[in-house]
Amino acid sequence: MQKMILSRKNHITLMSLILIVTAFISKLGFGNTEIFLWALVIASVIGVAPISIQAYQALRVKVVSIDVLVTIAVVGAFLIRNFEESAIVTFLFLFGAYLEQRTLNKTRSAIKELTEMAPESALKQMDNGEFEMVEVDEVDVGDILLVKTGAKVPVDGTVVTGEGHINEASITGESLPVTKKKDSKVFAGTILENGTLQIIADRVGEDTTFGKIIELVEEAQDSKSEAERFIDRFSKYYTPAVLVLSFIVWLVSRDIELAITILVLGCPGALVIGVPVSNVAGIGNGAKHGVLLKGSEVIRDFSRVDTIVFDKTGTLTIGNPKVVDHIIYSGSSDEVLSYLSSVEKESDHPLANAVVEYIGDTKTHLIEKTDVIKGGGIVAKIGGHRMVVGNVALMERENVTLNKKVREDISKMQSAGNSLVLASMDGELKVLMGIRDPIRPGVKKDLQKLKKLGVKNLVVLSGDNQETVDLVAKEIGLTEAHGHMLPNDKQDYIKELQAKGQIVAFVGDGVNDSPSLALAQIGIAMGSGTDVAIETSDVVLMNSDFGRLPHALGLAKATVNNMHQNILIAIGAVLILLVSVFFSEWMNMAIGMLVHEASILVVILNGMRLLGYKLR
Structure with missing residues (x-):
């Protein structure tokens, strides 16, 4: 029964509205007070049902929630026969919850769009050489896949054959297509706008870049900031405090309507939701912009x-440095460079890759032993020689002689902004290379x-x-x-x-x-x-993309500012309402609930502004 009522909350909200409208039309239009009263009574009863169920569920886990306050207030108004306020308060509370959920869903739209972009199927090459459509979960590392125009890339992989243009917005946030050809890397969740590619799967499932993005964003949503944890603790004590205040007011004034009104006005709804909505919207904006x-x-x-x-x-x-200058000091140029290339192939350092690329195709020598010197380079035994490849500090440590001419060459290359790679063989310097990374x-x-x-x-x-x-x-x-x-x-x-x-x-x-x-x-x-x-x-x-760093920092600052704004709006609304109860004649329970729900919508809409944030 409880599940059925809660699942029909939106229908109950609509029924409450129809009954309230019917009540006031019958009274103001036709002077029929009987229909007026019964319509409001029914609206109050059906409206309080889902609220009281949520209150009961909260009390079972020893939490005095907003639903508890509203339930007590509505039951109290009903008992003193103030049916107008009991009906209107329940409707406003339910309608506010409906609008709150709808607007919150919009703040999660960027993340929802992201998860919906996850590929579900792939064209996999079978044992007979034919390609068949399979679930993406059936793809393993090393499988050959076919990607056609308009299809999503199902895994992270490397292009084997074909050429095309891929939209990588789901990974990078950049909508301009990127050209892909043989040996290019492709990512799951991106879309092939034109062309046909065959790729070999390097990463599948949750191990893909796209899978990790979704996992990280979902984890980020579930995490709580210090402000949220403080508000959780604050609400835990604040809500019972409102209940106590209401009881004290009734003891002093014997005005049950005033006490019930305080219960409604003291609800901290906007405070509880203001910080999470800012964080979710900020994380969503970031995901959309890479x-x-x-x-x-x-x-x-x-x-x-x-x-x-x-x-x-x-x-x-x-991160793609190129050799822009080199000097051979002794020995055959081809032989020295072939030894150097063989040693550098043992490393995946960007400078080593630049050296190998610069030397190009050459004879490969068997490496007998290598010792990687952290922050220095490599010491290798190759072809019966002891070869040292690295920076100046490594050469000095290995007692390689650097004469005046070499020192001058080093100084000249460094002054031009080059990184240096030196290579010595059996204690004698053979090569000096200047490498520059744009x-x-x-x-x-x-x-x-x-x-x-x-x-x-x-x-x-x-x-x-x-x-x-x-x-x-x-x-x-x-x-x-x-x-x-x-x-x-x-x-x-x-x-x-x-x-x-x-x-x-x-x-x-x-x-x-x-x-x-x-x-x-x-x-x-x-x-x-x-x-x-x-x-x-x-x-x-x-x-x-380094250009995303200023956006990231600006977004973080905007999110924190937005969070503080929401806290001020929430606290300000509650204070104004409580002060109005004691120092004004116009404040009542229905108006208070209207303002309370409006404050919740204001903080949600304020948080949603972050979805459109762009660094000026």
């Missing part, structure tokens, strides 16, 4: 950030936006030499630049900033950034970075 904010607590901390620390490679720069387009403008949003310190920490880091900092307008920084050095520096009372956000994309991402108050990962960086972070910028 920014994942992992929870309301993250939003609060992010809004207070005054220092942002950046890793350089892959964050401020594109700065991301628009970074300088984005950093200026961050300063306007209140970020006082913009710092870059890099393993590169100081001269290179200084050049980058000068070019894009950073406040501090520190080179020769190993992962533990970055952590120590962040600890120093925090010890000074600064609220630090760290932006990075690599495995070596994960400790710093975890240590900072806010860790921000570039979305094309490693899984561990994304998992460790609090904020993810999808598609590694």
